[in-house]
Every structure is written in C-alpha cells, then in structure tokens.
Amino acid sequence: MDSNTLFNNIKKKKSFLCVGLDSDIEKIPVALHREKDPVFRFNKEIIDATNKYVVAYKPNIAFYESRGADGWVSLENTVEYIRSQYPEIFLIADAKRGDIGNTSKMYAKTFFEHLDFDAITVAPYMGEDSVSPFLEYPDKWVILLALTSNSGANDFQFSVDREDKTRLFEKVLQRSSGWGTENNMMYVVGATKAEMLRDIRKIIPEHFLLVPGIGSQGGSLEDVAEYGINNKCGLIVNSSRGIIFADNSGKFAQIAGEKAKTIALEMSTLLFQNRLL
Amino acid sequence: MDSNTLFNNIKKKKSFLCVGLDSDIEKIPVALHREKDPVFRFNKEIIDATNKYVVAYKPNIAFYESRGADGWVSLENTVEYIRSQYPEIFLIADAKRGDIGNTSKMYAKTFFEHLDFDAITVAPYMGEDSVSPFLEYPDKWVILLALTSNSGANDFQFSVDREDKTRLFEKVLQRSSGWGTENNMMYVVGATKAEMLRDIRKIIPEHFLLVPGIGSQGGSLEDVAEYGINNKCGLIVNSSRGIIFADNSGKFAQIAGEKAKTIALEMSTLLFQNRLL
Numbered sequence: 001m002d003s004n005t006l007f008n009n010i011k012k013k014k015s016f017l018c019v020g021l022d023s024d025i026e027k028i029p030v031a032l033h034r035e036k037d038p039v040f041r042f043n044k045e046i047i048d049a050t051n052k053y054v055v056a057y058k059p060n061i062a063f064y065e066s067r068g069a070d071g072w073v074s075l076e077n078t079v080e081y082i083r084s085q086y087p088e089i090f091l092i093a094d095a096k097r098g099d100i101g102n103t104s105k106m107y108a109k110t111f112f113e114h115l116d117f118d119a120i121t122v123a124p125y126m127g128e129d130s131v132s133p134f135l136e137y138p139d140k141w142v143i144l145l146a147l148t149s150n151s152g153a154n155d156f157q158f159s160v161d162r163e164d165k166t167r168l169f170e171k172v173l174q175r176s177s178g179w180g181t182e183n184n185m186m187y188v189v190g191a192t193k194a195e196m197l198r199d200i201r202k203i204i205p206e207h208f209l210l211v212p213g214i215g216s217q218g219g220s221l222e223d224v225a226e227y228g229i230n231n232k233c234g235l236i237v238n239s240s241r242g243i244i245f246a247d248n249s250g251k252f253a254q255i256a257g258e259k260a261k262t263i264a265l266e267m268s269t270l271l272f273q274n275r276l277l
Numbered sequence: 278m279d280s281n282t283l284f285n286n287i288k289k290k291k292s293f294l295c296v297g298l299d300s301d302i303e304k305i306p307v308a309l310h311r312e313k314d315p316v317f318r319f320n321k322e323i324i325d326a327t328n329k330y331v332v333a334y335k336p337n338i339a340f341y342e343s344r345g346a347d348g349w350v351s352l353e354n355t356v357e358y359i360r361s362q363y364p365e366i367f368l369i370a371d372a373k374r375g376d377i378g379n380t381s382k383m384y385a386k387t388f389f390e391h392l393d394f395d396a397i398t399v400a401p402y403m404g405e406d407s408v409s410p411f412l413e414y415p416d417k418w419v420i421l422l423a424l425t426s427n428s429g430a431n432d433f434q435f436s437v438d439r440e441d442k443t444r445l446f447e448k449v450l451q452r453s454s455g456w457g458t459e460n461n462m463m464y465v466v467g468a469t470k471a472e473m474l475r476d477i478r479k480i481i482p483e484h485f486l487l488v489p490g491i492g493s494q495g496g497s498l499e500d501v502a503e504y505g506i507n508n509k510c511g512l513i514v515n516s517s518r519g520i521i522f523a524d525n526s527g528k529f530a531q532i533a534g535e536k537a538k539t540i541a542l543e544m545s546t547l548l549f550q551n552r553l554l
Binding site: 022024060062063065066067068069070071072073076094096097098099100101102103104106107109110114115123124125126127128129130131145148149150151152153154155156157159160161162163165168171172175 | 299301337339340342343344345346347348349350353371373374375376377378379380381383384386387391392400401402403404405406407408422425426427428429430431432433434436437438439440442445448449452494
C-alpha cells in the first residue's frame with residue numbers, strides 16, 4: 001500500500017483512526033474464556049464492530065508474545081481475519097524491533113512474510129543497518145520511533161547535539177528520512193507532545209505520522225490535527241484501551257464501535273475543516 | 278542470580294563465554310529436518326557439546342519468532358532443557374524490547390514468567406519507564422543497549438550532548454545506571470569498539486557488560502579483556518555464528534564444542550593474567 005492509497009482510504013472512511021489491539025487476555029470479558037481462542041474471538045468482535053470507522057489496526061505484539069505459542073496463534077488468526085474480511089485495512093505490527101542487519105532481516109521475515117503486516121514499528125537506536133532490512137520489502141513500511149508519548153521520552157530524545165543543534169528526535173527524523181521514502185517510512189510521534197509537531201513538520205512535511213497517546217494517555221486529537229495534518233492528511237491516530245476496553249460486559253463490542261464512531265466523527269470534521277474531504 | 282554468583286560460575290568454568298543461539302532453521306544441518314522440532318534438536322546438541330565451556334546462552338528471539346508459533350515451541354523447549362539440565366547457566370533473551378510501561382510489563386512477563394530467562398536485552402530510546410518494569414523482578418536482569426557492534430551505531434550513539442558533552446551512549450550509561458544496580462543491570466558494548474571500553478569503565482566500573490561482535494563481526498577478545506575486565510571479570514563475551522555454524526555436517530556439535538573450547542582456553546589465560554583465577 002502506498003501513501004496515495006492510504007489517503008484514499010482515509011477519505012473513503014472519513015477517518016484516520018487506528019485501533020490498537022492491546023488485547024490483554026486478563027482484561028477481556030470472562031465469557032470469552034470459553035472460546036477456543038478467546039483473544040482472537042475478542043479481536044474479531046472488536047474488528048467487526050469498529051472497522052467502518054478505522055483505516056488501521058495495530059496489534060501490540062507484547063500482548064500476544066506474553067502467551068507464548070498460544071499468543072502467536074491468536075495473532076496469526078487476527079491477521080488472517082483482517083486480511084480476508086477487510087483487505088483495505090492498513091495493518092501495523094507494534095513491535096518496536098531493531099537489531100543488527102542479519103537479525104532485523106529475520107524480524108522483517110516474521111512480520112512481512114510469516115505474518116502479512118503492512119508496517120512494523122522500529123526503534124532507531126542501532127541506526128541504518130538495523131532499519132534497512134525492513135525497507136527491502138516492496139509496499140511494506142517502517143514506522144520509526146521519533147518522539148514517543150511516555151514520560152521516558154524526556155531521558156534521551158531531547159538531548160541537543162553539540163554540532164548541528166538538533167534534538168535527538170530531530171536527528172532521527174533528518175538522518176533516517178533519507179533511508180526510505182514517503183511511501184515506505186512513517187514516524188511515531190506521541191499525541192502528548194502535539195505542539196512539537198510544528199517543528200517535526202518542518203523536517204518531514206510529507207511523511208505520514210503514527211500518533212499514539214490520545215485517550216488513556218491524555219493527548220488531544222484537535223491539537224494533533226492543528227499541528228500535524230498535511231495535504232494527504234499525513235496522520236494515523238491510535239487509540240487502544242480507550243476503545244477496546246471501554247466496556248467489559250456482553251456489550252463490549254458495541255460500546256467499542258460507538259467509541260470508535262465518536263472519534264471518527266471528530267476526525268471527519270477535522271478533515272473537512274482542512275479541506276481534505 | 279546476582280553478580281557474585283555469576284563471577285563464581287566464571288571462575289568455576291574458567292570462561293566468560295556466551296554462545297548465541299541464532300538458530301536459523303535454514304542453516305542447521307538438513308539431517309535434523311527429520312526431527313519433530315529440528316531447531317530444538319539442533320540447540321540441544323549444541324548445548325550438550327558446549328556447556329562445559331560457557332557461562333551463558335543467548336537465544337536470539339528473531340530466529341524463533343520468524344517461525345511463528347512453531348518457533349516459540351522451539352524456544353520454550355530450549356529454555357526448559359537448559360533450566361533442567363544445566364541450572365547454573367545464565368540465560369539471556371536477546372530480544373531488544375522496550376515500549377511504554379504497560380507494554381514493557383507484558384514483555385517482562387513473557388521473558389521472565391512465561392519463559393524463565395535470567396536477563397533480556399532492552400533498547401534505551403524510550404527511557405526509564407520503558408526499562409523499569411523489567412527491573413521489578415528479583416534476580417532478573419536488564420541488559421541495556423549502550424554501544425552496539427554494528428555500523429549503524431555511528432548514526433546516533435556518538436551524538437555529543439551540547440550541555441554535558443557526553444556522547445549518547447555515555448548519557449545512556451550515566452542516566453540508566455541509577456535505574457537499577459550492579460546486580461540487575463548490564464550493558465551491551467560491541468567488541469568492534471573495544472577501545473571505547475576504557476571510557477565506558479570510567480562511568481560504570483562495576484557493571485557487567487555483554488559483549489557481542491567477536492567472531493563473524495571481527496572484534497578482538499584480547500582488546501575487550503584489556504580495556505573491559507574488572508575485579509569480578511565484568512564481561513560476558515558472546516559468539517554466535519562462529520560457533521554454532523562452524524560446521525554443517527554430522528559433526529556440527531563436536532566442531533561447535535571444539536570452537537567453544539578454543540575460546541574458553543583463551544579466556545582462562547586472560548582470567549589468569551588478570552589474577553582472577
């Protein structure tokens with residue numbers, strides 16, 4: 001999928017919402033535990049109830065990996081279900097991987113061959129040869145961490161370089177934007193730091209950004225749009241717990257659908273105000 | 278396991294060798310493909326042939342994950358085998374994980390509860406709250422990336438901070454060394470940058486270091502020991518492909534054992550020269 005297709009999907013859905021499938025088996029409704037694969041069943045119901053309002057799903061790999069081989073089966077089932085039922089969806093593995101070349105190559109194989117994800121989140125610390133193996137796959141994307149939504153972002157990401165006066169997250173953007181193109185690289189920028197999007201857009205005006213941190217983490221969608229939107233929208237905004245765990249009863253999927261719809265409506269207004277619809 | 282126990286194991290084995298189980302199914306001897314779990318069978322034979330010469334094994338999670346649920350079974354079998362047969366071994370998950378708090382907590386659960394690893398490698402980019410969930414487990418270790426062995430290390434890790442004049446890898450060492458202790462934190466420092474160990478030892482004289490990059494990547498064991506050894510040895514030096522894929526015939530395990538023995542002999546000389554034996 002290239003950036004034009006993604007933008008077309010955004011216009012079609014009138015939404016740039018991504019739902020994070022942080023599907024913790026200990027938080028899903030107990031009634032589902034009777035199912036053969038409770039986490040997949042939970043995901044399936046969430047997906048069926050929310051897909052009209054979303055352009056992307058983002059399984060958080062930690063929540064599958066923590067259940068070992070069983071968790072991987074839930075993940076495989078989820079990816080296959082989305083691929084077969086909702087082929088227009090952009091599918092992100094939130095994995096934060098990154099290692100020396102021969103190892104990143106294996107991670108790319110995992111998420112782009114064994115599992116048919118469109119994109120994977122990658123940590124930048126180890127530099128270009130830890131990222132480039134993911135970029136060798138046509139139509140697949142790297143989503144590189146730039147400025148994250150958590151408090152620990154302040155530990156290293158704002159360190160100012162003595163020579164070029166850039167903060168580390170800016171250096172990551174500047175240097176890495178040459179490793180790929182606007183059609184195979186995006187960046188993670190947390191909604192909790194929305195005002196930074198102005199500076200970020202000076203460095204990468206065209207790239208798509210994956211923005212976590214609205215909902216449970218407290219970021220504002222309006223601020224994100226004000227500072228981050230570009231002429232192809234250029235934003236995929238994620239909400240996880242605020243949607244999938246909004247309700248814990250037999251109506252969990254319906255409530256998740258309503259939460260997603262509410263956010264999508266706000267997004268359609270923002271798209272309209274920015275003359276993208 | 279605390280650092281004294283680890284040092285005692287090093288003295289007992291006269292070795293500070295770690296064997297990296299980067300057990301790529303496409304590189305193991307074809308004869309093993311008849312087995313029910315070929316990768317576990319490969320690991321078992323490598324472990325039986327090398328354990329006398331090593332203090333640690335380090336499965337590289339990418340090579341298991343790339344096979345999905347099957348790969349996780351191979352990993353589970355490998356961990357259980359080492360735990361039951363060679364309980365003194367220090368077991369490292371080379372996973373390079375790191376995410377916001379609630380997600381790092383799930384990764385910690387994966388590698389410290391679901392799988393009984395002693396340690397996990399973690400990327401520092403997201404800061405303290407991405408690392409601290411791993412440190413909540415007694416007797417378990419974080420091995421934080423500081424200065425990696427790959428060419429991409431030059432992209433960001435040497436960026437000098439305008440205010441405190443530290444390079445990023447030094448800032449990672451300085452700031453993070455307060456997050457844990459010498460009994461639950463180690464650092465990755467690549468053997469390909471051994472001369473940097475002098476500067477690193479000024480910042481963290483007591484911590485153990487996990488040193489990849491000898492063998493296939495070209496680093497020198499003698500240089501690593503010269504600049505990095507401390508009064509508890511303070512080094513675990515890894516070799517992966519140079520040992521496990523040294524031979525591809527029916528004698529692969531025997532040859533791996535001989536390779537490990539050769540390195541361990543060199544290590545015992547270095548320990549003796551440094552009056553640690």
